[in-house]
Amino acid sequence: MSGTVFSIEEFSIYDGPGIRTTVFLKGCPMRCRWCHNPEGQSFSPEEVKTAGGAEMRISGQVWEAEDLVKKLLKNKPILSHGGGVTFSGGEPLSQPEFLLECLKKLKGHLHTAVQTAGNVPAEVFDEVIPWADLVLFDLKLMDPGKSLAWTGQDNAPILRNFDALTRRSLPFLVRTPLIPGVTDTEENLGAIAGLLDRHGVSGIELLPYNKMAGGKYASLGRIYDPGFDESAEPDPRTALFSAHGIEAKVL
Ligand code: SF4
Numbered sequence: 001m002s003g004t005v006f007s008i009e010e011f012s013i014y015d016g017p018g019i020r021t022t023v024f025l026k027g028c029p030m031r032c033r034w035c036h037n038p039e040g041q042s043f044s045p046e047e048v049k050t051a052g053g054a055e056m057r058i059s060g061q062v063w064e065a066e067d068l069v070k071k072l073l074k075n076k077p078i079l080s081h082g083g084g085v086t087f088s089g090g091e092p093l094s095q096p097e098f099l100l101e102c103l104k105k106l107k108g109h110l111h112t113a114v115q116t117a118g119n120v121p122a123e124v125f126d127e128v129i130p131w132a133d134l135v136l137f138d139l140k141l142m143d144p145g146k147s148l149a150w151t152g153q154d155n156a157p158i159l160r161n162f163d164a165l166t167r168r169s170l171p172f173l174v175r176t177p178l179i180p181g182v183t184d185t186e187e188n189l190g191a192i193a194g195l196l197d198r199h200g201v202s203g204i205e206l207l208p209y210n211k212m213a214g215g216k217y218a219s220l221g222r223i224y225d226p227g228f229d230e231s232a233e234p235d236p237r238t239a240l241f242s243a244h245g246i247e248a249k250v251l
Pocket of ligand 1: 028029030031032034035036037038040041089090091117
């Protein structure tokens with residue numbers, strides 16, 4: 001079983017607990033206007049200009065699951081002390097067979113996390129996610145129309161999968177990117193706080209907009225056109241969460 005990976009980052013400390021290796025799988029059905037990993041959107045390998053623009057490299061290498069797992073296990077002595085492996089992207093659940101095989105092979109050997117925006121068919125989510133040890137679930141926009149306008153996708157599958165996740169006895173962490181004037185509004189963060197409260201979720205991580213997000217687009221021959229005021233400071237509105245007894249951590 002093979003899959004397409006566009007980056008493997010070792011010694012990561014932001015993609016779950018401890019020291020981790022993060023594997024970035026290529027391909028995502030969403031088109032978030034603030035995406036800071038545009039090379040994760042296309043499912044196919046693509047040319048990327050290197051810094052300076054003089055040379056090109058190919059982003060997206062095909063890996064056999066067995067070979068990737070062997071590579072990851074080489075760092076077991078480092079990763080097995082509270083860390084592990086995180087599958088990110090793109091949307092890692094968009095290569096479900098490959099991800100599933102990697103998770104099954106790593107089970108019991110290394111702690112695994114899957115970072116997902118949840119926009120995948122229910123049957124994919126329900127089959128793959130139980131094999132992870134931790135899920136990092138992004139909740140972006142609660143209003144279906146705004147979700148469509150800013151991410152290119154309706155949020156119904158996301159909310160369905162989030163609901164399914166909360167019914168499992170599987171550890172998960174909710175994360176929301178704080179995009180000024182888009183996701184950081186009182187309406188949106190208030191709705192997320194209400195949703196978490198209804199599902200008995202006690203914490204959320206809020207990730208302020210990455211002002212370097214546009215940096216990679218030119219190297220892919222694309223124009224970054226976020227459509228919001230990038231210079232504005234996002235408002236985490238943590239009081240909206242504490243009103244529900246939810247701890248909001250701004251990263
Ligand atoms: S879900 Fe993540 S990878 Fe996909 S477009 Fe949005 S920010 Fe980019």
